[in-house]
Amino acid sequence: MSNTTNEDLQGTLAPTSDSLTYHPTLREANITRQREWDTGNQMTLSYSGNELAGEVGEAIEAAAYHSFKPTAVTKANLADELGDVVICCDLLAMRYDIPLPLPPHPLAVPFDREILFAVLVDLAIAAGAVSNIVKKLEREAIGMKGSRSTPGHLADALDTVLVEANDIAARSGLVLADCVASKFNATSEKVGLKTRLLSVESRDGD
Numbered sequence: 001m002s003n004t005t006n007e008d009l010q011g012t013l014a015p016t017s018d019s020l021t022y023h024p025t026l027r028e029a030n031i032t033r034q035r036e037w038d039t040g041n042q043m044t045l046s047y048s049g050n051e052l053a054g055e056v057g058e059a060i061e062a063a064a065y066h067s068f069k070p071t072a073v074t075k076a077n078l079a080d081e082l083g084d085v086v087i088c089c090d091l092l093a094m095r096y097d098i099p100l101p102l103p104p105h106p107l108a109v110p111f112d113r114e115i116l117f118a119v120l121v122d123l124a125i126a127a128g129a130v131s132n133i134v135k136k137l138e139r140e141a142i143g144m145k146g147s148r149s150t151p152g153h154l155a156d157a158l159d160t161v162l163v164e165a166n167d168i169a170a171r172s173g174l175v176l177a178d179c180v181a182s183k184f185n186a187t188s189e190k191v192g193l194k195t196r197l198l199s200v201e202s203r204d205g206d
């Protein structure tokens with residue numbers, strides 16, 4: 001359930017439809033919306049890392065709940081949370097100009113809760129790896145001693161998050177790219193931002 005109140009939305013008047021901007025890729029839409037949303041450019045690497053960890057937690061909760069009590073509402077909630085996960089992965093990747101297209105949509109897979117839960121564990125592990133890399137990048141930025149990481153490691157870890165999210169979507173009867181576009185636009189509308197996403201880029205073939 002949304003915590004947004006009418007009071008929260010005061011001063012964020014919805015834009016008129018002719019002022020909306022439409023973007024053909026998630027990266028382009030994320031770059032444009034961040035300029036619109038984070039007007040002071042204050043979002044830090046740690047903020048974005050924390051944001052992704054939060055969304056992964058919500059997605060795991062939504063997937064587990066949907067697997068036991070599947071309804072149209074639980075499926076829509078899972079779609080939203082998986083969309084958030086991908087959007088937040090891309091926000092981290094764009095800090096280092098890391099391309100992050102979605103994996104291809106897998107062939108239909110039969111529902112199996114045991115396998116699904118194994119994939120949820122894999123998603124949690126991948127998200128933990130991202131957090132660990134973000135910590136090391138921040139550590140280097142502030143000059144603290146300790147082990148280091150690289151944007152290349154971040155790219156690999158973010159890609160693993162996408163692979164697991166894609167698998168969870170397919171096992172739940174969802175198409176991840178559709179989840180992303182739908183949630184991106186719903187958030188823009190909710191917050192009163194003009195940026196809209198038309199489609200989400202996928203990798204070819206693999």
Ligand SMILES: [Mg+2]
Pocket residue numbers: 055058080081084
């Ligand atoms: Mg969320």
